Amino acid sequence: MTEPREQQLPPSLSAKFQGSFAYFTIRDRLPVILARIADTVYRKKVVILDQYGEDGSEDLKSVAGCVSKLRNEVQTNKEIIPLTDSHRDVEVWNKYLKDVTEKENQAPKWFLSPWLYVECYMYRRIQEAVFNCKVLKDLDVFEEQKQKTFMDSQRAIITLMTYLQEVSQRFTTNDSPNVQMLLQEFMQVALWGNKCDLSISASQENAQEQCLLEQLHHLEPNILVNDFDQVWSLLKEKGQFKRIDIVLDNAGFELISDLCLAEYLIISGITTTVYLHGKAFPWFVSDVTPQDFKWTLNMLCASNSISMSHFGNVWKNRLEDGSWKFSTHDFWTMPFDFSEMKTYASDLYQELKTSGLVFLKGDLNYRKLVGDRNWNTTTSFVESLHGFYPSPLCSLRTSKADVIVGLKDGQAGEIEKMDKDYMINGNWAVISYSSKLDV
Numbered sequence: 001m002t003e004p005r006e007q008q009l010p011p012s013l014s015a016k017f018q019g020s021f022a023y024f025t026i027r028d029r030l031p032v033i034l035a036r037i038a039d040t041v042y043r044k045k046v047v048i049l050d051q052y053g054e055d056g057s058e059d060l061k062s063v064a065g066c067v068s069k070l071r072n073e074v075q076t077n078k079e080i081i082p083l084t085d086s087h088r089d090v091e092v093w094n095k096y097l098k099d100v101t102e103k104e105n106q107a108p109k110w111f112l113s114p115w116l117y118v119e120c121y122m123y124r125r126i127q128e129a130v131f132n133c134k135v136l137k138d139l140d141v142f143e144e145q146k147q148k149t150f151m152d153s154q155r156a157i158i159t160l161m162t163y164l165q166e167v168s169q170r171f172t173t174n175d176s177p178n179v180q181m182l183l184q185e186f187m188q189v190a191l192w193g194n195k196c197d198l199s200i201s202a203s204q205e206n207a208q209e210q211c212l213l214e215q216l217h218h219l220e221p222n223i224l225v226n227d228f229d230q231v232w233s234l235l236k237e238k239g240q241f242k243r244i245d246i247v248l249d250n251a252g253f254e255l256i257s258d259l260c261l262a263e264y265l266i267i268s269g270i271t272t273t274v275y276l277h278g279k280a281f282p283w284f285v286s287d288v289t290p291q292d293f294k295w296t297l298n299m300l301c302a303s304n305s306i307s308m309s310h311f312g313n314v315w316k317n318r319l320e321d322g323s324w325k326f327s328t329h330d331f332w333t334m335p336f337d338f339s340e341m342k343t344y345a346s347d348l349y350q351e352l353k354t355s356g357l358v359f360l361k362g363d364l365n366y367r368k369l370v371g372d373r374n375w376n377t378t379t380s381f382v383e384s385l386h387g388f389y390p391s392p393l394c395s396l397r398t399s400k401a402d403v404i405v406g407l408k409d410g411q412a413g414e415i416e417k418m419d420k421d422y423m424i425n426g427n428w429a430v431i432s433y434s435s436k437l438d439v
């Protein structure tokens with residue numbers, strides 16, 4: 001099958017389509033996320049003044065000012081403007097703006113241009129305010145919300161990690177654990193862990209209260225595409241992998257669910273190494289940064305829960321002994337969809353080509369996999385990847401944007417009758433697999 005060229009691809013999702021989820025996101029949700037940042041920043045005033053003195057207060061004022069200016073630009077549909085900080089990715093972002101302007105013969109705007117671009121640009125503009133600070137260049141304006149989600153999910157985290165410890169013991173005592181059934185369980189826990197994301201909730205609290213394990217059976221019918229069997233036959237056919245990757249999404253409970261999957265992949269012998277990919281700076285409110293990763297492991301180690309502290313130490317050792325690797329790459333916080341990785345991040349693309357299987361978590365990664373385009377729901381997942389074939393891929397995504405592919409004929413209509421917002425409310429999910437490889 002030849003890869004579809006630009007003109008054959010369906011249109012990009014955009015807020016120019018009134019009534020689209022992009023439209024509601026940009027009109028209603030993004031301004032709320034920006035307003036929430038101003039509140040957070042003001043709440044830090046006393047602590048920052050104490051730690052950083054006047055420079056710190058000035059920085060906070062400037063971040064708050066930049067974020068409210070940005071909020072006004074979004075709400076009044078201003079033109080997208082070049083970035084002014086000196087972070088290493090500025091040139092790529094500003095060249096992209098120039099290229100889009102030339103291609104469209106007009107400057108991109110919030111309610112005109114592709115949703116993926118303007119939403120990614122918003123989070124990079126927030127970082128511009130931080131990178132332009134004098135003393136607060138490492139400020140994470142979303143830190144408080146991410147940490148609160150972790151703290152509020154303790155019960156679910158303890159239950160899940162206690163279960164992981166029992167499973168781990170079954171492998172140690174070799175009492176013939178059902179590897180396939182357990183893999184399905186840990187993949188589905190990681191899948192539903194994706195429901196908790198602070199961007200969809202426009203920064204409203206979004207902790208995991210109940211234990212997911214008991215709900216998996218009940219949630220199974222809500223998995224609209226379930227390619228688990230294809231993942232399992234790949235693993236069975238290959239025996240033990242040297243490398244499996246997990247492109248992470250959100251901090252908090254979702255990160256714990258991903259690390260439990262990563263631990264299971266090792267103790268089951270499915271792979272000897274798991275590569276975990278985070279974001280280089282705060283992104284889409286709850287995405288995992290190196291600081292979030294470190295903080296989470298430290299919180300596990302300091303916990304008085306036996307299973308949490310056990311795995312906190314096990315996981316710190318895995319980073320030491322190399323069975324886990326955590327890294328970031330600038331590509332993950334750029335506006336490109338994944339079909340452009342070969343062009344803009346060939347090093348990352350070549351690295352993923354060495355993986356036996358790449359799990360990609362969450363909705364934004366799914367949107368980037370399918371190019372954030374308005375595909376027919378019955379288009380195959382493989383076709384919607386339009387050129388992104390570095391390795392076998394498995395998307396674990398709860399649907400929080402109005403794009404979905406790989407459904408059967410008539411399936412969308414059936415689901416719509418039950419839940420008209422099925423594409424955007426996070427109650428429905430896909431486990432989508434592609435085995436297609438670049439030549």
Ligand SMILES: O=P(O)(O)OC[C@@]1(O)O[C@H](CO)[C@@H](O)[C@@H]1O
Nearest residue numbers: 197199200362363364365400401
């Ligand atoms: O990637 P995640 O964390 O699962 O979701 C990201 C998200 O919350 O942000 C966008 C809406 O603002 C959508 O892509 C999606 O709803």
Ligand SMILES: [Mn+2]
Nearest residue numbers: 249250284287
């Ligand atoms: Mn996210």
